[in-house]
Amino acid sequence: MAPPFTKTTFRIAARGDAILTNPRFNKGTGFTEKERKDFGLTGRLPHRVNSLEEQCNRAYDQLNARDSPLRKNSFMQSLKGQNWVLYYSMLQRHLRELMPVVYTPTEADAIANYSHLFRRSEGLYLTLADQDTMEEDYLEQTKGRNIDLIVCSDAEAILGIGDQGVGISSAKAVIYTVIAGIDPSKSLAVTLDVGTNNESLLNDPLYVGWPHERVRGEAYDKFIDKFVQLVRKYNPHCLLHFEDFGVTNAQRLLELYRDQHAVFNDDVQGTGAVTLAAVMSGVGVTKSTLANQRYVIYGAGSAGLGIAHQLRDGVVQIDDVPAEQANKQFYLIDKHGLIKESLGPENIRESLRDFVRPDAEWEDVPKNEHGEVSLLEVVRKVRPTVLIGCSTHAGGFTEDVIREMAKGCERPIILPLSNPSRLVEVHPHLANEWTNGKALLATGSPFPPAKMPNGKDYIIAECNNALIYPGLGFGAVLARSRGLTDGMILAGTRRLASLSPALKDPDAALLPDFEDAPDVNFEVAVAVAEQAIAEGCADVDWDDQQVREKARELQWQPIYGEYIYDKDGEL
Numbered sequence: 001m002a003p004p005f006t007k008t009t010f011r012i013a014a015r016g017d018a019i020l021t022n023p024r025f026n027k028g029t030g031f032t033e034k035e036r037k038d039f040g041l042t043g044r045l046p047h048r049v050n051s052l053e054e055q056c057n058r059a060y061d062q063l064n065a066r067d068s069p070l071r072k073n074s075f076m077q078s079l080k081g082q083n084w085v086l087y088y089s090m091l092q093r094h095l096r097e098l099m100p101v102v103y104t105p106t107e108a109d110a111i112a113n114y115s116h117l118f119r120r121s122e123g124l125y126l127t128l129a130d131q132d133t134m135e136e137d138y139l140e141q142t143k144g145r146n147i148d149l150i151v152c153s154d155a156e157a158i159l160g161i162g163d164q165g166v167g168i169s170s171a172k173a174v175i176y177t178v179i180a181g182i183d184p185s186k187s188l189a190v191t192l193d194v195g196t197n198n199e200s201l202l203n204d205p206l207y208v209g210w211p212h213e214r215v216r217g218e219a220y221d222k223f224i225d226k227f228v229q230l231v232r233k234y235n236p237h238c239l240l241h242f243e244d245f246g247v248t249n250a251q252r253l254l255e256l257y258r259d260q261h262a263v264f265n266d267d268v269q270g271t272g273a274v275t276l277a278a279v280m281s282g283v284g285v286t287k288s289t290l291a292n293q294r295y296v297i298y299g300a301g302s303a304g305l306g307i308a309h310q311l312r313d314g315v316v317q318i319d320d321v322p323a324e325q326a327n328k329q330f331y332l333i334d335k336h337g338l339i340k341e342s343l344g345p346e347n348i349r350e351s352l353r354d355f356v357r358p359d360a361e362w363e364d365v366p367k368n369e370h371g372e373v374s375l376l377e378v379v380r381k382v383r384p385t386v387l388i389g390c391s392t393h394a395g396g397f398t399e400d401v402i403r404e405m406a407k408g409c410e411r412p413i414i415l416p417l418s419n420p421s422r423l424v425e426v427h428p429h430l431a432n433e434w435t436n437g438k439a440l441l442a443t444g445s446p447f448p449p450a451k452m453p454n455g456k457d458y459i460i461a462e463c464n465n466a467l468i469y470p471g472l473g474f475g476a477v478l479a480r481s482r483g484l485t486d487g488m489i490l491a492g493t494r495r496l497a498s499l500s501p502a503l504k505d506p507d508a509a510l511l512p513d514f515e516d517a518p519d520v521n522f523e524v525a526v527a528v529a530e531q532a533i534a535e536g537c538a539d540v541d542w543d544d545q546q547v548r549e550k551a552r553e554l555q556w557q558p559i560y561g562e563y564i565y566d567k568d569g570e571l
């Protein structure tokens with residue numbers, strides 16, 4: 001289902017180097033003879049006019065001359081700075097191959113080396129030390145632009161690699177474009193630099209961020225609020241996406257701003273949504289229900305919390321179970337052990353309250369070195385049917401844990417979601433081996449297929465929020481929704497789950513392949529927009545057919561438009 005390629009005409013005022021150095025409009029050797037004449041480019045380009053296909057072939061050869069994923073990532077980054085159509089066209093043509101290059105796992109290394117790989121700036125950098133000029137800086141980047149989407153990050157919890165000072169917003173914005181078709185000229189990546197506690201960055205003379213300890217408390221809140229209020233004032237219709245904020249801020253900021261603006265926290269809500277879809281697919285295979293599972297979630301940070309809430313809400317809304325009863329199906333474990341009453345209110349965040357286990361339940365169970373109940377003991381006692389990892393603890397799902405789990409259920413659903421790949425709680429091949437091919441598996445980063453006992457390949461689905469957040473966001477943008485409500489997220493999640501290959505073949509992957517992510521996210525976006533309209537929070541009033549048509553119309557495609565020189569045109 002490729003969207004129709006709509007050719008666009010642009011009226012452009014820039015000539016010569018001004019158009020060649022603008023990645024939005026640059027076509028390089030793709031400028032036609034007429035355009036070369038009209039825009040003063042004849043002497044600035046070699047003779048031959050190339051098609052986009054030829055340019056992609058050349059760029060692909062150049063990419064493959066780079067011998068490591070990180071060098072490939074740098075190449076793609078540089079391509080993005082030169083020519084958006086070529087960059088996104090490359091991604092579109094080689095999506096499965098290039099996702100791990102521009103996203104997890106390689107993007108983790110790129111971010112960790114950001115200051116050393118830095119070549120050119122991207123998006124908007126707002127630094128706490130310079131907040132007096134925040135409004136001017138914001139307007140400088142956004143004035144006259146129709147912004148649909150802002151992705152911001154304070155880089156405190158980048159993937160599983162922690163505090164990186166500056167970071168991930170632009171990579172996440174790229175995925176919105178390549179998977180959902182958000183026009184890159186209508187999205188903005190924002191770095192919110194509030195300092196860093198990463199000693200190696202602070203001691204690095206080449207560190208490009210603000211070399212100051214991470215600011216917290218009131219000063220942090222004021223800075224974030226100043227930014228959010230600017231977004232509300234100047235771009236009231238845009239979706240504001242929060243990425244990789246630390247655990248003390250992620251959920252808190254989401255709650256704070258949810259009623260004021262269309263905000264979305266990807267690590268909490270996006271991860272919750274894609275995980276619910278994977279579990280729905282898993283219970284489809286086992287011919288069970290969400291209500292009949294026992295869930296163990298290892299890592300009670302932003303992702304763990306989002307997953308617990310989304311799964312619980314799934315049990316409540318899909319299987320019609322009262323919330324109090326559904327809460328009892330969940331066991332959350334953090335770095336010291338099971339979250340239970342005796343940890344005390346000072347150690348249990350308010351948002352985890354629903355899932356605190358009573359101490360009495362665990363009196364007879366052996367305790368670990370912290371005096372708490374370990375994952376293995378929880379698995380022994382609870383016999384979970386679903387085990388989810390979002391702990392950043394590489395190898396946390398040991399052979400004992402996996403074998404113990406497999407004793408308790410026929411087809412355990414095991415989702416080790418920590419990123420990048422090296423932090424995975426269990427390598428999916430090992431989980432497959434230790435369960436004799438019975439485990440239903442999905443991971444946060446891509447892994448090669450495992451072998452089933454019958455010799456067939458078992459495709460390890462990628463349960464990464466990138467499989468759903470582009471569609472959730474595009475749906476909200478499409479409907480010009482005042483919010484991204486729980487109902488909209490659930491509608492998108494159910495649509496994603498309904499497209500799972502495992503529903504047709506129990507030996508197939510739990511989630512659609514990333515190769516199919518554009519089509520899948522189109523469907524997610526349609527479901528989200530329909531729900532926004534049904535809930536009355538959309539600014540449009542379309543029937544279902546119109547939603548589909550409008551979605552197609554709004555999708556940006558990486559193709560060259562026709563350029564007409566106009567001294568009153570763009571730039």
Ligand SMILES: NC(=O)C1=CN([C@@H]2O[C@H](COP(=O)(O)OP(=O)(O)OC[C@H]3O[C@@H](n4cnc5c(N)ncnc54)[C@H](O)[C@@H]3O)[C@@H](O)[C@H]2O)C=CC1
Nearest residue numbers: 159160247299301302303334335391393418419444464465
């Ligand atoms: N697959 C996906 O779509 C996503 C995956 N993630 C991954 O999940 C991981 C966590 O991310 P966030 O929740 O944002 O980070 P976070 O820092 O908010 O949460 C991590 C939690 O794990 C706990 N933890 C640390 N060591 C542990 C151990 N040994 N045992 C149990 N718990 C332990 C921490 O105390 C913390 O509460 C990261 O690796 C991240 O890449 C996060 C979001 C989406």
Ligand SMILES: CC(=O)C(=O)O
Nearest residue numbers: 159160267419464465
């Ligand atoms: C995928 C993602 O959002 C994370 O690992 O943080």
Ligand SMILES: [Mg+2]
Nearest residue numbers: 159243244267
């Ligand atoms: Mg994240």
